[in-house]
Amino acid sequence: MITFDKCSSFKGTINVPADKSITHRAIIMGAMTDGVSVVKNPLLSRDTMATMNVVQQLGVNIVNERSRLLIHSEGVKKFKEPYDILNCDNSGTTARLMMGVLAPSKFYSVLAGDPSLLRRPMARVINPLAKMGADIRSKNNNTLLPATVLPSSLKAAEIEAETKSAQVKSAVLLAGAQLEGVTTYIEHTPTRDHTERMLKAFGIKCENNNGKISVTGGTFSQSRVDVPSDFSSAAFYIGAGLIFEGSEIVIENCGLNPSRTGLLQALKELGVNIEYEITSDEVEPVGNIYVKPAQINGGKISGEIIANMIDEIPVLAMIGLFGKAPLEIRDAKELRVKESDRIAALINNFKALGAEIEEFEDGLKIYPLTKEPEKATLLAYDDHRISMINIILAKKFGVKVLMDNIASLDVSYPDFIGDLLSLEVK
Ligand code: S3P
Numbered sequence: 001m002i003t004f005d006k007c008s009s010f011k012g013t014i015n016v017p018a019d020k021s022i023t024h025r026a027i028i029m030g031a032m033t034d035g036v037s038v039v040k041n042p043l044l045s046r047d048t049m050a051t052m053n054v055v056q057q058l059g060v061n062i063v064n065e066r067s068r069l070l071i072h073s074e075g076v077k078k079f080k081e082p083y084d085i086l087n088c089d090n091s092g093t094t095a096r097l098m099m100g101v102l103a104p105s106k107f108y109s110v111l112a113g114d115p116s117l118l119r120r121p122m123a124r125v126i127n128p129l130a131k132m133g134a135d136i137r138s139k140n141n142n143t144l145l146p147a148t149v150l151p152s153s154l155k156a157a158e159i160e161a162e163t164k165s166a167q168v169k170s171a172v173l174l175a176g177a178q179l180e181g182v183t184t185y186i187e188h189t190p191t192r193d194h195t196e197r198m199l200k201a202f203g204i205k206c207e208n209n210n211g212k213i214s215v216t217g218g219t220f221s222q223s224r225v226d227v228p229s230d231f232s233s234a235a236f237y238i239g240a241g242l243i244f245e246g247s248e249i250v251i252e253n254c255g256l257n258p259s260r261t262g263l264l265q266a267l268k269e270l271g272v273n274i275e276y277e278i279t280s281d282e283v284e285p286v287g288n289i290y291v292k293p294a295q296i297n298g299g300k301i302s303g304e305i306i307a308n309m310i311d312e313i314p315v316l317a318m319i320g321l322f323g324k325a326p327l328e329i330r331d332a333k334e335l336r337v338k339e340s341d342r343i344a345a346l347i348n349n350f351k352a353l354g355a356e357i358e359e360f361e362d363g364l365k366i367y368p369l370t371k372e373p374e375k376a377t378l379l380a381y382d383d384h385r386i387s388m389i390n391i392i393l394a395k396k397f398g399v400k401v402l403m404d405n406i407a408s409l410d411v412s413y414p415d416f417i418g419d420l421l422s423l424e425v426k
Helices: 020-031 046-057 092-102 123-131 164-175 194-199 229-245 263-270 304-319 334-335 342-352 384-400 416-423
Strands: 007-015 033-042 062-063 070-075 109-112 133-136 144-150 159-160 183-184 207-211 211-215 224-225 250-254 277-282 285-291 299-301 325-327 357-359 364-365 377-378 400-404
Touching: 007 133, 007 229, 020 046, 020 070, 020 092, 020 164, 033 364, 046 062, 046 070, 046 092, 062 194, 092 109, 092 123, 092 144, 092 164, 092 183, 092 384, 109 377, 109 400, 123 133, 144 164, 144 224, 164 194, 164 211, 183 194, 194 207, 207 416, 229 250, 229 263, 229 304, 229 384, 229 416, 263 299, 263 304, 277 325, 299 304, 304 325, 304 342, 304 364, 334 342, 342 357, 342 377, 342 384
Parallel strands: 007 250, 033 224, 159 183, 299 325, 377 400
Antiparallel strands: 033 070, 062 070, 109 144, 133 144, 183 211, 207 211, 250 285, 277 285, 325 364, 357 364
């Protein structure tokens, strides 16, 4: 069992690690480009290493200088048939985006991953790619990994979103970018748009007309990507800063893409105004976030905004424990198929703290804690984001909160504990 000492507040300035979603896309598009692409300030984590390993098996060379990656490739048309399975480890983004990249290939490849990834739904990406002509066969009637991508001829098509998922959209766009003509993806609920922005940076024509996202097949041209800090990692400091009295946290150089910052909007609906400023806006908006404790009102967060805060819902739910009134989160069924069933994980852990919680298939209602827990054991569920929430709660209540383990922080934020503790005021 792991315990943490209690602290009173968090103060100081923090630069959180680089954005995971953007790093994956930069490695993938760098690999698809003939020449040397540069990724400045990449996230080096288990998930992004999985993407690097996969493209390396396709014949791409990556020089990892830590503060930048140099991606040497002959381009996607020269990818080589891999000798072995492509292990995507714990990373859904790697598996789903690479399925789109590989769908038009003329060779045989197999995508697989760790036990958590092997449980995650893949039909959402296999089906739209099949509509474009892809020949992908996978376990459990084409719903789970491992998936075999067979040589096939794809055609540009119009695909309508059936799942609110940037990963599915990205798979279709990355396949479409390799085909003659225009592929259109119709999205009813906007999801993160890093792929669209980066395709343009790599010289591929990509336009969004009211949710109709069109990509014109073409050749990727060399680019330099400067990866901002990850708003999803910053969210843990937003949560901590709000619930620890006397905190004052500045998060610098953080990605503030509006398709990712739904948490800020949700907090506004709960009466919390988090200040931020955008300091540059080239491919992606970047800026600073200023966090201080505030009164958190109750309310209901649901609808379109959920897609723009899908990875931040654990943080929002944690904040709900410290609100003035109950917080209901709905339309978040996707949380059931992340690295863990996050709805179930949050509910079990919050109940262990003594909170009253209502469960819905698509969300949860959190009643604020009425007293400090006497003793609670929080489980990690093998999920990096659940682990980070547990660590913050352990800092809040001290040794009364025990943890079974600290799962896989290396997936997105290897130094989370050190960074968080560097801000603690005892
Ligand atoms: C991601 C999209 C989201 C998110 C995941 C990363 C991406 O998944 O939860 O952590 O990089 O495109 P979905 O698009 O499947 O919701």
